[in-house]
Amino acid sequence: MATTAHPEPYRLGILLGDGIGPEIVPATVQVMDAALAAAGAKPADWVPLPLGGAVIETHGSALPAETLETLGELDGWLLGPHDSAAYPEPHRSQLNPSGAIRKHFDLFANIRPAKAFEGTPALLPGIDLVVVRENTEGFYADRSTYRGTGEFMPTPDVAIAMGIFTRPAIERIARTAFELAMRRRKHVTVVHKANVLRTSTGFFLDICREIGAQYPEVELDDFHMDAMTVHLVRRAEAFDVLVTENMFGDILSDLTGELAGSLGIAPSINASHERAMAQAAHGSAPDIAGQNLANPIAMINSGAMLLDWLGTRYDDPRAQAAAVLIEKGLEATVRSGVSTADLGGTAGTSDFAAAVAATIGAV
Known part of the structure; x- marks a missing residue:
């Protein structure tokens, strides 16, 4: 349900995460900026925040308290993929950053579209x-209890999970x-x-x-x-x-x-009634991190979903128009033959994002 108009530019967080996150999240910011400008909307106020394995040594946590506190002041954010399985203990055994954020803000709706792109091998x-x-x-242990876990062993030979x-x-x-x-x-x-x-x-x-x-x-x-x-x-x-x-x-x-073709094009948002987190459905792909090979479509489309969510919440047609521009820009770019290697193309992450931004700007 729409609420009153937003009084200022949207304040949106940037959480790079691990693996390919530092490549696909900036690519998404570039495309979202181009779409907001093309739609005649105010530019977003981007707020970079520390998160992921790289900040454990400097902040003592993959999800620093200051990050969680600042997120509560924002309208939404982009969350890059995390590689919590590679974190040192005790961080590896703790609730991962995505789960901790989702639980803290009661992001109850995970919305995941699946739509094939023309020109891709769907x-x-x-x-x-x-x-x-x-x-x-539901049946996930980390989401079944207020404190502790919904999965436990009363004896060494019995495992119980609650839904x-x-x-x-x-x-x-x-x-x-x-x-x-x-x-x-x-x-x-x-x-x-x-x-x-x-x-x-x-x-x-x-x-x-x-x-x-x-x-x-x-x-x-x-x-x-x-x-x-x-x-x-x-x-x-x-x-x-x-x-x-x-x-x-x-x-x-x-x-x-x-x-629809690949998890590399699968977007999602996690949302409550108050805020939303854009997060690609795929993982951190550490094997290709830093090589400018990652497909940013899922993250970019997640950013479009965030803009659409904001536009719906605040009855903001410009934010909704920006979301549509991103979707159409992605479709037109892929249809023109520009794509990353996983979809049969030769474009790098940054080149693909630049092509999408240019397509949107030319509308």
């Missing part, structure tokens, strides 16, 4: 859908899905496993149906999680917005990203 060229993933509960499902969390993710569908093709599909997990995912399905009754214009259907993977491979073009619990959403969004 497995399903007609795919154009969005996975709306509940981001705070948490609550009405308030399900209601708000369902509303997010239906509001998004109203802006798209007005079709929501609930993905669940209510035939087996009747009490938990059955509860999720029931509440989504309750919320769906408030959106009579939106077609509502549902599929079991296992069947959904088959339907996506066979006929992904038949789906619009998928809404599901945490773990199912993680699995489905990776699948749909690959069906």
Whole structure:
């Protein structure tokens, strides 16, 4: 729901992260700046903040307290990928920076589009859908408890994992899905496993149906999680917005990203009602870090999603126009034959970003 107009330029954080993050995040800033200018919007007030393995030695943490505090003063931010598996202990065993930020700010909606680019080797060229993933509960241990973990061993021979499902969390993710569908093709599909997990995912399905009754214009259907993977491979073009619990959403969004061509083009945002974090769905790719080889499309499109989220929240048509310009600029650039090596092209990260920015500027 839109709120009053934003009184000043958007204050947006820059968190480079690890691996290819220091390459794809600046590329995204360049493209977002070009799009905001082309849309006649005020330039963003960019706020660089320390995060990642490189700051552990200088700040004592991959997510310094000063970073978390400053993020609370911003409208949103770009988060580069992190490589927490490579952090020294005890940092490796702690909640990773993305998870800690998400949990601290209750970023309950993980929104992951999957759309093929013309001119790329997509497995399903007609795919154009969005996975709306509940981001705070479900079957993931780090999201199931206020303190501690939802995964534990009462004896050396028994491991237990809890899955948490609550009405308030399900209601708000369902509303997010239906509001998004109203802006798209007005079709929501609930993905669940209510035939087996009747009490938990059955509860999720029931509440989504309750919320769906408030959106009579939106077609509502549902599929079991296992069947959904088959339907996506066979006929992904038949789906619009998928809404599901945490773990199912993680699995489905990776699948749909690959069906669209590559996780390298798979964007996402993590959002609450107050702020949003743009974060590519892929990892840090340390094997190609620093070589100007990384595909920045996922991060750039995540930046476009952030602008669209801001435009929707503040009823700001210029921010929304900037988001559209980025999407069209990416499509036109790839269609023209300019792409990184993973999509069959020869452009480096910086060259690709410059080409997208120039395309937007020429509109």
